[in-house]
Amino acid sequence: ERWGQEVLHCPFCHGWEVRDQHIGILGTSPMSGHQALLFRQWSSNITLFLNDTVEPTEEEWEQLAARGVTVVDGAVARVLNDNDGGRLSGVKLADGHVVSLEALAVGPRFVANTGIFSSLGLTPVQHPMGVGEHLAVDEMGATEVDGVWAAGNVANLMLQVLPAAASGSMSAVAINNHLMAEELQQDLADYRASSNRPSPDSLSSVPARGESRIGAEVS
Structure with a gap:
């Protein structure tokens, strides 16, 4: 009291x-x-x-x-x-x-609110400083479950408001890069399977340093 x-x-x-x-x-x-x-x-x-x-x-x-x-x-x-x-x-x-x-x-003792992550197969672990439980993540906030990130106090009990917000920004960048890579892989697969895919001989050569390829046509 x-x-x-x-x-x-x-x-x-x-x-x-x-x-x-x-x-x-x-x-x-x-x-x-x-x-x-x-x-x-x-x-x-x-x-x-x-x-x-x-x-x-x-x-x-x-x-x-x-x-x-x-x-x-x-x-x-x-x-x-x-x-x-x-x-x-x-x-x-x-x-x-x-x-x-x-x-x-x-x-x-701090215990992060990790309930929503349990349904995704994630279990909180002991914080290395012995002050409570949190989710283990890498430097960009990725968890051990592919496609799931965590940021802020749920991933680091020691963060105050500003670094917690910054960790969310870093994770957002990582998530966007992950989504871009997934889209790229799908587009590459579609491109390689397309009958309109050009042969290597029809592609223009790589421009030399300082030269521009603007205006080159690829059929």
């Missing part, structure tokens, strides 16, 4: 509002340690709750220590509010220990 107020997710969207406060980071994915380092830019009082979910590497432990981030082991059982529903006051661990906080950052 405090989501969007003291319970936040993005240091770029909400960091200024909670600057210099005691900010907790609820471990939800391998990216939670990175999230703690980002919020550290806004406050020197950061606590990362591993929440039986995050297992920092040796390098990450060193980074957290160097930045003065407090790390708390154990699962978080609940979020605490003042006066049963008021402003966030902290979190309670499964062992009963209470940690007071002024803000809590949570990395949500």
Whole structure:
């Protein structure tokens, strides 16, 4: 019930509002340690709750220590509010220990809306950064099913509005090229089967560099 107020997710969207406060980071994915380092830019009082979910590497432990981030082991059982529903006051661990906080950052899990693709034989996969599920595509948005493209957040959970729109534009170009190639193949087949197809001897030679072929007739 405090989501969007003291319970936040993005240091770029909400960091200024909670600057210099005691900010907790609820471990939800391998990216939670990175999230703690980002919020550290806004406050020197950061606590990362591993929440039986995050297992920092040796390098990450060193980074957290160097930045003065407090790390708390154990699962978080609940979020605490003042006066049963008021402003966030902290979190309670499964062992009963209470940690007071002024803000809590949570990395949500994103699941792309891929329902329409299921009927086409496509199944979402785990995002490589561990933040949710999306469709696997190539650099132009092509999926593993021939003739089906995907763009925007359905194909990359990390995209914001502008790059999502740009990915749609790239996929549109790829789709148009695909359609053009299909039409070309059909026209070539019809052309080769036509009785009016000219023989190689009747075709004009390829013009030299700098010359024009305008006006040449091919029967």
